[in-house]
Amino acid sequence: MISFKLRKGSVLAATTLLFSVFGFNSASHAQENEAIHLGVQTCAASTCHGAAQPWQNSIVSQNEFIVWNNHDAHSKAYQALLSDRGKRIAAKLGIGPAHESQTCLACHTDNVPAELRGKNFDITEGVGCESCHGGAENWLGTHVSGVSSRDILVAAGMYPTEDPVARAELCVSCHQANPDKLVTHRLLSAGHPRLAFELDTFSVNQPAHVRIDDDYRQRKPAHDGANLWAVGQAVAARQQLRALAKSMQSKANLFPEFTFFECGSCHHSYDNAQWQAQPGVGLGPGEPQLYDANLVMLRAIAAAVTPNTAAKLKTQTRVLHRATRQGAGAVARAASTLADTVDGLTAQLTQTPLDQTALQATLATLTSRQHAAEYADFGAAEQTTMAIAAIMDTLGQTPADGSLDRLYTATKSPARFSSRGFTNALAQLRESLK
Ligand code: HEC
Ligand code: HEC
Ligand code: HEC
Ligand code: HEC
Known part of the structure; x- marks a missing residue:
């Protein structure tokens, strides 16, 4: 069972989801760009994004690596493939080891092709910085110079995570559905957790490693939670x-792909018939x-x-x-x-x-x-x-x-x-x- 934290503002600690995804091999959006991915360690120096504590006088907190490493499930996404549950799912599907299966790697790692993996790239880092922020090859230089604007970085291949549509496409590609990377009922039946995604809730729960303050608003447009929710939907x-x-x-099958259907349409008890019309x-x-x-x-x-x-x-x-x-x-x-x-x-x-x-x-x-x-x-x-x-x-x-x-x-x-x-x-x- 996977624990699904409630967003801030709720007193309940945790709720559990029962089941969930199957994938064809496809990269997420931030992986589509043809730049080399340099690996999480490239971003994690203590004077870059690996500070132990958030910096007060910097435009960003600079402890993003620590937040990701210690609190963000994405840093454990590869480990999930080595867990008992991960192994059990792969065994039932008969696809060999989960951590070698392209199906699983597509969502649980920054699975770019071999030629786009730099010398410090490490697949075991799971869903790392560049899975979301884009391969750093072409923007790292101007980024560390500290003088580049947002537009220059995006033009050099940094993914526009602040844009609600772009962000939603990124998250949804792994967390719900994507024409190329789909979550099938086979995977659910083999024991994969059921997926349920909502952009604002998940942005809060990740947990967010961004500080939205005055200087952020000067650099980027900020969006309130409800508008993130709406665009996410x-x-x-x-x-x-x-x-x-x-x-x-x-x-090419007698049955359609069941993952596109409401699970409860089929999975419910019929001891006490309770069908009701939904206009x-x-x-x-x-x-x-x-x-x-x-x-x-x-x-x-x-x-x-x-x-x-x-x-x-x-x-x-x-x-x-x-x-x-x-x-x-x-x-x-x-x-x-x-x-x-x-x-x-x-x-x-x-x-x-x-x-x-x-x-x-x-x-x-x-x-x-x-x-x-x-x-x-x-x-x-x-x-x-x-x-x-x-x-x-x-x-x-x-x-x-x-x-x-x-x-x-x-x-x-x-x-x-x-x-x-x-x-x-x-x-x-x-x-x-x-
Ligand atoms: C389409 C994307 C996608 C594919 C393909 C996929 N997963 Fe997942 N997987 C996820 C997401 C997203 C979660 C987290 C779900 C949540 O908490 O909302 C997850 C969660 C899990 C978990 C639970 C992790 C935990 O911490 O409890 C396991 C185990 C797992 N996946 C194994 C696999 C295996 C094995 C494969 C390949 C057979 C696979 N996944 C393929 C997206 C995917
Ligand atoms: C699952 C996706 C994801 C991963 C993984 C991820 N980020 Fe982020 N990051 C985001 C989103 C979404 C934002 C907030 C939107 C924005 O401001 O661009 C953000 C914001 C940031 C910011 C603040 C940007 C600003 O302008 O204030 C920094 C710095 C950052 N991330 C660095 C990192 C580093 C370093 C890593 C790896 C250790 C990392 N991120 C991993 C999605 C991700
Ligand atoms: C490359 C695929 C990928 C992308 C892109 C991605 N995620 Fe994830 N995410 C995962 C996987 C896989 C897990 C499960 C990791 C585990 O538990 O081992 C996960 C877990 C999470 C969790 C924890 C869920 C729980 O049940 O505790 C949150 C929250 C989350 N992601 C939010 C986001 C947000 C917000 C974005 C977009 C900014 C995003 N993710 C983008 C693959 C992805
Ligand atoms: C159209 C009907 C239908 C829909 C919709 C459907 N399922 Fe199923 N499901 C089945 C059938 C049939 C089986 C196979 C039962 C068996 O193997 O004995 C099954 C098996 C399963 C199993 C394995 C059950 C077990 O006892 O081990 C899981 C887990 C599961 N489905 C989850 C889901 C989830 C999650 C959804 C929604 C995304 C869903 N199903 C939607 C018909 C459906």
Whole structure:
């Protein structure tokens, strides 16, 4: 079991996720650039990013290496492949040792091709600095000179991690879905943890090794948590839809790739039949439904800022769900159409960030009775919980009465999820908002 820390502002210590990813060999975004990766040790000198304590008079803390090494799971990502669980997963899949499998290395390390590995590069460092910040070959020189601007560094190949869309693409490529690097049901069934991603929550939990202060704001645009959440939802939805469309186009199997579906559609007890209609989905009893939690979040956002897009998302999402009755081609087409709509919304969200009014309206939709009834599945409940936490944190409205924690408790485990429990917790939160 993997522990999934709650974001700041919650009193619960930890919640666990049950299961989760499978990969084709593909590099993440920051690995796409053709620069040589020099290895974590190149960044870790005590006068660079390996200071024992944060520096006060420097524009960055300079202890980023220590934070990553001591507190960030990415520094242990290669070790996870050597753990008992990692070995067990690989043995069940019959793919040889996990730490030699390209499938596993693709997400658990900075798996650039051999010719892009510098002499101090070390694959056992896991998801290191350059997995996210990009191969340093072409920017290290001007970077250590201390006089280069952000634009010069980005032009030299540093990855724009401060840009919400770029950051979301980076994280989502390993944490959710990507047309080339996908998490399959085979991997989940072999014991890989189930993935659940939300950009703001995960940026807080990593833990963040960035200091957003006045000088940061002069160098880079800063984004509040709720807007990171919103852009994260749009990018996650688009990547999920593009990956779904690709998987459907190449389908040579009787079954579709189950990882694109809501787990609880199939994994639940039938001792006491509890199927219930979800008007937003438009499918009947016994029909597994595609995972659409990010689309549900986007509809709540669009309803606040662009009602026409909200209506379009609603119609197109129903078309997508119903396309599963028609076949792989229909699903692929519906997914591509939706992905285009989501791209339009992403552009709007980056041009005009959500303001207080829009955030209040989005929060009202997410906490409404109708929202709970329309989306009774685990995935939407889990994303709703993280969304409410992100928005309330940004608005400075995190409730002190424990009602947010009750939402976290209700979405702790997909296997023990009860939509009634979630609806009740949401009703309590609604009360506390009055
Ligand atoms: C598409 C990306 C991806 C692929 C491919 C992938 N993983 Fe993972 N893996 C992750 C992510 C992301 C997590 C962390 C999940 C979380 O906590 O949200 C993880 C977590 C794990 C964990 C739990 C780690 C812990 O600290 O508890 C193990 C073990 C693991 N993976 C093994 C494997 C093995 C073995 C393979 C190859 C068969 C593999 N993974 C392939 C992305 C991937
Ligand atoms: C999982 C992705 C990831 C990894 C791994 C990672 N970073 Fe970061 N880093 C980020 C993000 C996201 C930010 C915040 C956005 C920004 O300001 O660019 C950031 C910010 C920073 C900053 C502050 C930038 C500023 O302008 O204030 C420094 C310095 C930094 N990282 C150095 C490192 C070093 C050194 C390592 C390796 C020891 C590392 N990072 C590993 C994603 C990562
Ligand atoms: C190259 C793939 C990769 C990228 C890119 C990546 N991650 Fe991860 N991340 C992982 C893996 C693998 C793990 C699990 C490591 C382990 O537990 O051993 C992980 C773990 C985490 C965890 C800990 C999860 C837990 O359950 O405790 C957080 C938080 C996280 N990542 C946030 C981020 C954020 C934010 C970004 C984008 C800035 C990001 N990651 C980018 C692969 C990646
Ligand atoms: C369309 C139906 C369907 C969906 C959707 C589905 N699964 Fe499965 N799952 C199955 C079937 C069938 C098996 C195989 C059962 C067996 O091997 O006996 C299985 C097996 C598993 C197993 C191994 C079970 C065991 O007892 O060891 C895990 C873990 C798992 N699925 C996780 C997930 C997760 C996580 C999701 C959501 C991302 C998911 N499944 C979505 C049908 C589904």
